[in-house]
Amino acid sequence: MKDEIRHEKPVEVNIQLTHREAQALAQLVKRLGFSDCRGLATSDIEAYLMMDGINQIMKALAEEGYAPR
Numbered sequence: 001m002k003d004e005i006r007h008e009k010p011v012e013v014n015i016q017l018t019h020r021e022a023q024a025l026a027q028l029v030k031r032l033g034f035s036d037c038r039g040l041a042t043s044d045i046e047a048y049l050m051m052d053g054i055n056q057i058m059k060a061l062a063e064e065g066y067a068p069r
Helices: 002-006 019-031 034-040 044-063
Strands: none
Touching (some): 019 044
């Protein structure tokens, strides 16, 4: 499974958000943690993948100036 994950082709997702939506989403992804994802996931692997995706969203938001402390 780990090899499959490492060799996956990236998927590009483009969205448009209002300023308020971007602020709120940045707050959400800042507050989400592994335990939140684990509670919604079917396995530890899925929870780690969720966190990887959340971290990518955080990075993209930060690059646009939405990086709450």
